[in-house]
Amino acid sequence: MNKTYHYEIPASQYDGVVSREFDTIEECVEDCKRACAILNVDYDRRDVRLFLTDADGTEECTEEGELAG
Secondary structure, eight states, rough: OOOOEEEEEGGGGTTTTOOOOBSSSSHHHHHHHHHHHHOOOOSSSSSSSEEOOOOOOEEEBTTTTTTOO
């Protein structure tokens, strides 16, 4: 099953940031944390979200760093 991950960071100067897709959640989290640091956004904010999209197109959102579902 092909799963991809991406993140969204609320950043007013960019009207939200959406990342590219990642093969693993670890890569996604690492890149998200790096982007948060650059944008001076707290990674632990509730509106910093990670997403998992599975092969059938179902998208699930994380809650505070934990995979939903």
